[in-house]
Amino acid sequence: MTWTTIVSPAELAEALGDGGNLIADCSFDLGDTEAGRRAYAEAHLPGAVYLHLDDDLSGTPDGGNGRHPLPDRAALAALLRELGLSHDTQVVAYDRSGGFYAARLWWELRWLGHEAVAVLDGGFAAWSAAGFAIESGTAPTPAAGDFVARASLEPEPASADEILADVPGKDLLVVDARDAARFRGETHALDTASGHIPGAANRFFRENLDAEGKLLPASDLQSAFAPLLARADGRTLVSQCGSGVTACHNLLALRHAGIEGARLYPGSWSEWTSDPSRPIATGED
Incomplete structure (x- = not known):
């Protein structure tokens, strides 16, 4: 399997x-x-x-x-x-x-x-x-495999220039995986500037998890993402966060829910704000 x-x-x-x-x-x-x-x-x-x-x-x-x-x-x-x-x-x-x-x-x-x-x-x-076996120390390195990169199974990552050209979202709906406070523009130690990409929506990645830290069932995720999909109205979702890490969790949740086609913005907020000429919005989603 x-x-x-x-x-x-x-x-x-x-x-x-x-x-x-x-x-x-x-x-x-x-x-x-x-x-x-x-x-x-x-x-x-x-x-x-x-x-x-x-x-x-x-x-x-x-x-x-x-x-x-x-x-x-x-x-x-x-x-x-x-x-x-x-x-x-x-x-x-x-x-x-x-x-x-x-x-x-x-x-x-x-x-x-x-x-x-x-x-x-x-x-x-x-x-x-669950009581399953645990080891300590460093595991022996397995024998080398035969893997070589093939054609990507994910859509082409989005770039800052592509998103900038689309602001405030004609063809793309940027979905920010950071928490609501960072999205609104409250100061955070990881951010050199506060706020969000103009036109972006907010979907905090932890909302994909239940109280035990497990991914919600696919049907629950489908319901949770339905308002975003309706808001996108044919636009492609672009997943973004602070540095392209938690954005991947939203992409995992989307795929588990059977929703395909969303793209990653790898540079995310830390790249976006490295150029002060890029616009920043504050406030609620």
Whole structure:
């Protein structure tokens, strides 16, 4: 069976002995960038490798491309190949933060043309609570796989220039995954300027989760996104956040709900505000 959005701890535990899986711990903390690596060393799923948001899942920021620009496509494919990825490998990504760091790897693997990738529903907390096996230290590096990047399974990412040319939204509806306070324009430590892209809508990524940190059922997500789809009225949704990370969680939720075609704006707010000539709006959605 191939999982392409989420997988439950019980499903993954049953499949671990079958081989052909690559488990990736994507735990991270924007306020302490080594916290995820420490958490992984302390406890992780059996055989899991660790992928660092800054070092592995992002390119180099240059002051104008956002805090977490996309990595070089060929370099990311090579890294994953060395970690054991082959074209028939089922990848399962997880974290300790509701799945939004894991969702970044989910989107990037689809960008590389790999369909068999899913996020562990509920992450490490759900796995641990279920009583499944946990390891510590560093897992042995798997034998290298044969993966090479193929045609992307995701629509072409949106650029700042494309969005700027469309403001306030003739063909695109930008959907901001940040919380409502940041969207309105309240000061936040991660933002060099406050507000949102003119014409954008707000969909806080945590609204995709239930009280246990698991993704809402597909039917609930369909209902939740219905007002946005109605508002789009034929326009393409573009998912944006602070730096192109939590935006991927909205894309995961959309795809789990069976809603396709939404695009990622990788640079997101941190790229948008690096150029003071780009317009900024404040206030409610």
